[in-house]
Amino acid sequence: MYALLYIGVLLEPLLGRTRFLSAYLLTGITASMASLWWHDLTISAGASGAIFGMYGVFLAMLTTNLIEKTARKALLTSIAVFVGYNLLFGLQGGIDNAAHIGGLLGGLLIGYAFIPSLKKPQENSLKFGTIGLLTIVILVSSSFVYKSIPNDIGTYEEKMNQFAITEAKALEIYNLPKNTPNDKLISEIKTNGIKNWNENIKLIDSFESLELPLEIRTRNRLMKEYCELRIKSYELIYKAVSENSSKYQQQIEAYNKEINEKITELGGGEQTK
Secondary structure (H helix, E strand, O other): OHHHHHHHHHHHHHHOHHHHHHHHHHHHHHHHHHHHHHOOOOOOOOOHHHHHHHHHHHHHHHOOOOOOHHHHHHHHHHHHHHHHHHHHHOOOOOOOHHHHHHHHHHHHHHHHHHHHHHHOOOOHHHHHHHHHHHHHHHHHHHHHHHHHOOOHHHHHHHHHHHHHHHHHHHHHHHHOOOOOOHHHHHHHHHHHHHHHHHHHHHHHHHHHHOOOOHHHHHHHHHHHHHHHHHHHHHHHHHHHHHOOOOOOHHHHHHHHHHHHHHHHHHOOOOOOO
């Protein structure tokens, strides 16, 4: 807040309220887009990107004759020290330097764009035209950046919805009536059971092409193991029903125990029956 106060005292009298507010909002957008492009799986919050943007605007002003030459050198040194120190400090963990750089570069661009209207303060059409054009350019550019960023998390969530649907179909065999004929039960195990578990394994394998956090990749490994256990259990149930035998019951129960442990490890859900 001190940095914002300092730059506001210096810059707002030069730009005026309208340009200052516009620059602050627009550099906030350029900072956010830079952050999203660089850290697409990280959530960042704060005003530092926009504050860096205002320092970028002021740096642009300091390269012109809009500020007295005698004051330029001292101000340029002060601003350069602030920007340099904070960028170096931002190399530490937990600080979004991408937003700082995105705001700074956006501020430089906006600052230079403001120069013609600042040299002709009486022409309001030039001032508002510049602000309007900058707004369009930055919003369109931001939209392009946003659309060009791979949405791997969104793709993953969509596929996980499909996983849940397929899993529900595979588990339907446990909802069949107790008096279901054996041939019907065998068919259900093969076509709706084993087939759907294999489909979910293929789905999990497709996640390898996505850029996902370690926590999600670990969970995917557990889900694949869960599906493989389900298949082994269903294959034994298939044999037990087709042979009308109970000799596989102990093995089926052992697999079901492993399945329940895997469900617990994954964080809960429907237990085996």
